[in-house]
Amino acid sequence: MSAVAAALRIARRTAWRSRGRSALIMVMIGLPVLVITTLLTLTETMSVTPREGLTAELGAADxxxxxxxxxxxxxxxxxxxxxxxxxxxxxxxxxxxxxxxxxxxxxxxxxxxxxxxxxxxxxxxxxxxxxxxxxxxxxxxxxxxxxxxxxxxxxxxxxxxxxxxxxxxxxxxxxxxxxxxxxxxxxxxxxxxxxxxxxxxxxxxxxxxxxxxxxxxxxxxxxxxxxxxxxxxxxxxxxxxxxTDPANAPVRASDLGARQAVGLGAMVIMVVLETVVLAGPAFAVGLRRRRRELAEIAAQGGSARHLRTIVLADGLVLGGTATLVATALGIGAGTLGAPIVARWGGRVGPPEVPWPPVLGVAALGLLAGLVAALVPAVQAARQDTATVLAGRAPATADRPGWPLAGAVLVLAGLGATVVARRQPDSMWVSASAVPILLGLVALTPWLIGRTGRPAARLWLPLRVSVRDAVRHRSRTASAVAAVMAVTATVVAVGIGAHSAYTDQRDAYTSARPTGMLAIWGGSMGDATWNRLRAEAERLLPGVPLTAGHQVRDAEGHRYALRYTVRWNGIRKRRTVVVGDRDLLRLLQGRDDPRAAAALASGKAVVFDAAAVRNGRLALRAGSTGGPPRKLEVPAVVATPADEHQGGALLPRALVERSGFSTVERQLYAMHRLPADSTLGRDLTRVVPRVTVASEEGYRNLPEPGLWGWLAGALVLVVGGTLAATRLASADMGPERAAMSAVGAPPRTLRAVVAGQALYISGLGALVGLAAGTVTGVALSRPMTTHGAGDPATIAVPWPFVIAVVVGLPVLATAAALVTRVRTPVTRRLV
Structure with a gap:
């Protein structure tokens, strides 16, 4: 039997014996493959080509x-x-x-x-x-x-x-x-x-x-x-x-452009990095448990290459199985989920699988499994057989070049982030975050080593936990890097998404105050309008209705008077209303003698200060039937009822002096309709062309997806921390036995294990917070700017960040604290 076949057989048997650890590794490797494969299959199935949609478009016609x-x-x-x-x-x-x-x-x-x-x-x-x-x-x-x-x-x-x-x-x-x-x-x-x-x-x-x-x-x-x-x-x-003409098919470039290549490369690196740092501690657990087995193989003539092959076979078996299962589940989920998603909105075509990208993702998952097992494989080849068989922990030494390489990568990533922040596409910021994360992963052992000195002032269980983590920094670094990568990603996405939400909320604007009801009539005669108004007064008893007016030219064509203004960096087109002082009082929410006097003197009252220049408001009169016109009118700036409110009110005399006529065809009231109101339906029985609108203000919920990210981070951080804590508990067997022998109670032993969880998750969360904040602030600019002169909106979701940086370590520590800790019986060779 060849060495590779023997290694695969050993890996298969080991995976079956340690089913819990094997399942954890497979989930860590397979989850990204499952999600990406599902999205690829879902997108392909929900894309309907012109040839596929031919029957729905034309039936049997030509x-x-x-x-x-x-x-x-x-x-x-x-x-x-x-x-x-x-x-x-x-x-x-x-x-x-x-x-x-x-x-x-x-x-x-x-x-x-x-x-x-x-x-x-x-x-x-x-x-x-x-x-x-x-x-x-x-x-x-x-x-x-x-x-x-x-x-x-x-x-x-x-x-x-x-x-x-x-x-x-x-x-x-x-x-x-x-x-x-x-x-x-x-x-x-x-x-x-x-x-x-x-x-x-x-x-x-x-x-x-x-x-x-x-x-x-x-x-x-x-x-x-x-x-x-x-x-x-x-x-x-x-x-x-x-x-069906091939000329209608979308043009596909023979090779990827720079933007697509950078985005694809960044995605591949991030997926492999996340998978490796998450699955790495679990592979390290397996190596620690199998040190004696591997030492016995080495004592019987196994070479360093054989030991590396055995550990890499673990990655091949578990990564290959996880990738195969995740790919099959992803294809099934994408195919079966497309009709369900389409019922919420969207298209669905015949089931299709984009095999090239799906197979590429599967190969990526297999590669991630092998890379995650690479460091344990190198450690297995370097372990001292006599030390392991004697029951002593192997000594590890830092590599002096890693901190310098990590610092260089971090500085390069920060410089790239500064440049990428000025680009209009957020993809460049995401790509610049990759060298920062890689550099922090390389710096993690050095950071762990620097935390050993303050441990002397800590409570005894925490002091033991920190010193053990520092002593076994090769094992601790992988777990800390896993928590750091997840925290950085979640914090960056959280800051970017919350900034985008805040920018959208600030960009919301309306021409009417919150709570105003508007009824607009279309083209109709005076008699029909009088019936409509009488019906509205009957359906809204006790609600004062204020009139607005429609603008027409001499031929009877309806005109809309509009102006353009920049609001929160975005050009907005406002439609002005025509009315009297009663309507002005509604739009301002109070009596304003200065604005009322300007309106009475024939001036426009404008609620967008930027739209008024030299006391004039430039308007464009547009119509579907008549020719467009431009006009300038005298104007004053006034304060509206709501801070997000804009628009303008023109007096009838000013409009009529500009060559138009006005007729009453609008009604306004400060009145909120109940949820089951049938006002619109009742008014259409009088005349079909009537519109009823209620201004409800900004109604979107604040970034609900952030808490979904928090749930995903919860699974990854707590799972990775507990895996590393389990490894630390196994490595600290002799120390815990010594503590127990001198009278340490079980709660002290549990506190030592919980201290390991707190140290790993806390250090990883703090470093990840710093990296994620830098990337999140950089992401906020391309996500919230809308052209030259528009400042970026930067908003930090503090409850979310605190829940990630403080809540997740506390939860991981609590989970480790209730874990059952057994006191081992150790045997040493002296």
């Missing part, structure tokens, strides 16, 4: 055509589409004209997408006949039957069943006859029917979005050569041939 809005000139090319909206306005095409463009023998069916208004809310709608063969495969019937005239089918996300009624605003009720499922969008909420009142939203138009059009069965394929003529006719084209 082409889909959407009419562009009047005045839109569209140009579609294999690399994308471009359009402008100031072209010549033409009449919409008829079905006969489209048939003539596509050639004799073409068959068309209507196919329009938009929204359906249901009780004040909008739901995606598709107007087509699902019974037609051209729509086969677009939606799959799961319950009931396909709809006919006056009927609709719905997707499961709407929660309706056959027999239910839909009541569109301003239209006859529709009966639900079936439930249909989209092949790639399980969370889609859509209503489908052959004659439903579809509305096109007011959002900017883009190809393949909302609009009316047709599905076509053509006598010949519609190629890219046919697209320009159809675009010129005002039609956006989605063709079966163009979707």
């Amino acid at each position: 082409v889909r055509l959407v009419q562009t809005p009047a005045g839109t000139e569209l140009q579609q090319q294999p690399g994308g589409a471009s359009w402008r909206t100031d072209g010549e306005k033409t009449a919409p095409r008829t079905a006969a004209e489209v048939t003539a463009l596509l050639g004799p023998g073409t068959r068309l069916i209507p196919f329009g997408t938009g929204v359906l208004r249901l009780d004040g809310e909008r739901v995606e709608a598709l107007e087509t006949d699902l019974r037609d063969p051209l729509t086969r495969g677009m939606l799959t019937l799961s319950e009931g039957r396909l709809p006919a005239t006056g009927e609709v089918a719905v997707t499961p996300a709407l929660g309706l069943r056959p027999g239910d009624l839909l009541r569109p605003s301003g239209a006859a009720p529709l009966t639900v006859t079936g439930v249909v499922e989209h092949p790639h969008l399980p969370s889609l909420k859509r209503v489908v029917g052959p004659d439903i009142p579809v509305e096109t939203p007011d959002e900017l138009w883009s190809p393949h979005h909302y609009g009316t059009g047709w599905l076509a069965d053509t006598p010949k394929p519609v190629t890219w050569a046919d697209v320009p003529a159809l675009n010129k006719a005002g039609l956006a084209v989605t063709s079966r041939v163009t979707l």
Whole structure:
């Protein structure tokens, strides 16, 4: 039998005998492989290519055509589409004209997408006949039957069943006859029917979005050569041939760019480093337990190379098994999890596994197992056989070159961090953290050695623990480095994420104070508005309603008056309101005589000081029907009700002097609607085009993911610390036996073991805090700046940092304190 085969057999048997330690190593190695493989498989399965989504897009048709809005000139090319909206306005095409463009023998069916208004809310709608063969495969019937005239089918996300009624605003009720499922969008909420009142939203138009059009069965394929003529006719084209054209495929570079290469290299180093420092103490435990076994092999003729092979075989067996199991579980979790994740939002395609990156991750896990076993393998080859067989601890010596190399790496990493902080991408900061961590790992034995001197002033159990840790610093360094790496990573992510959250919170802005209710009417006559206002007063008894006004030109086109201002480093576009002193009082939350006097004199009252220059406010008047205009108005700056509030109020006289007219079409009130309010639904019964909005202020929760990081750090830090503490307890067998012999009670022995846990986790957490703070502060700049002149937001989540740096060591110490400690019976050869 060869030496390698014998080593693998010994490793397999040892792993089975020490199942707890083997499971710990496999979890440490396999967890990163499992997470990354799951994410890769999930992402690949949830990516739907144009070829995979062909049936859902076109059914059995050859082409889909959407009419562009009047005045839109569209140009579609294999690399994308471009359009402008100031072209010549033409009449919409008829079905006969489209048939003539596509050639004799073409068959068309209507196919329009938009929204359906249901009780004040909008739901995606598709107007087509699902019974037609051209729509086969677009939606799959799961319950009931396909709809006919006056009927609709719905997707499961709407929660309706056959027999239910839909009541569109301003239209006859529709009966639900079936439930249909989209092949790639399980969370889609859509209503489908052959004659439903579809509305096109007011959002900017883009190809393949909302609009009316047709599905076509053509006598010949519609190629890219046919697209320009159809675009010129005002039609956006989605063709079966163009979707499957290789020219549509995304361009893939033959080699990775600098940014991708640096990011990939940093990820590989970090994954291997984290795995090695976490699994390293567990491998060291195995080596300490097998020192006598390895010494006996050496005494019977085993060479240093044989001992290295035996220990490396542990890494190969455990790393290979962990990688194999984690890869299989990751593929299964990604495949099975894609449909579940897609129900919360997103697409899902056929199960796919990106084999090249998955196999690369598996190879990375196997490499991490071998590297984690490398240092114990070298130590096994260097151990003194006679010393081990005599039951004495082997002596270890520091390598004088390691502290210098570690200091150089730390300084290089700090310099790189200073440079990377100025880059717009946070990836460079993450990459610069790698040499800092590597340097601290190399410096850890030196740091441990410097902590031995203050131990003389400590309580006896802690003094014994610290001195033992210093004496066996090769064993202690791996555990301290593991805690340090985890703490640094978690603290850096915590500071970066909290800074980004704080920046988003500070960037929040509104044109209305928190608690204000707004009711906006669209294009309607005075009589309809009067009915709407009367209904609002009836539904809100005792709530004072203040009027706002809509701006129109001489032809009746609606205009919005806007200005641009920089808020928290980001350019914001504000829409001003038109009203009187009552509305000003609501916007300021109090009476302000100075602002009221300015408003009465015909000046704008502005709540963004940066928008007013030389006492003037520059406005742009925009409309979907009329030409845009620019104007400047006199303005004064006032204080709003809320600190995050901006916007401006213009008096009606000022707007009318600028060549516009005003009509009352808005209502405002300081009133909070209850959660079950049906105000919007009730008002749409008067007129469909009405909007109800409540200003609730900034509502996002503060960084909930940070505490998920804390949970992960809890598992890694406590697990790594307890593994190292178990190793220390095994190594301190003779010392504990001596202490017991001179009368030390069991609680003192437990305190010694707990002191080891406190020392390892405490020192690692302190060093990790320093490294993580540097990286976290550097991360905050690219994560919170939005262009030149925007200062970085740096915010430290103190409760989170304290929980990591103080709470985790305390928890690890408490876990070690309740661990059962046995008093060993030792035998020495003298």
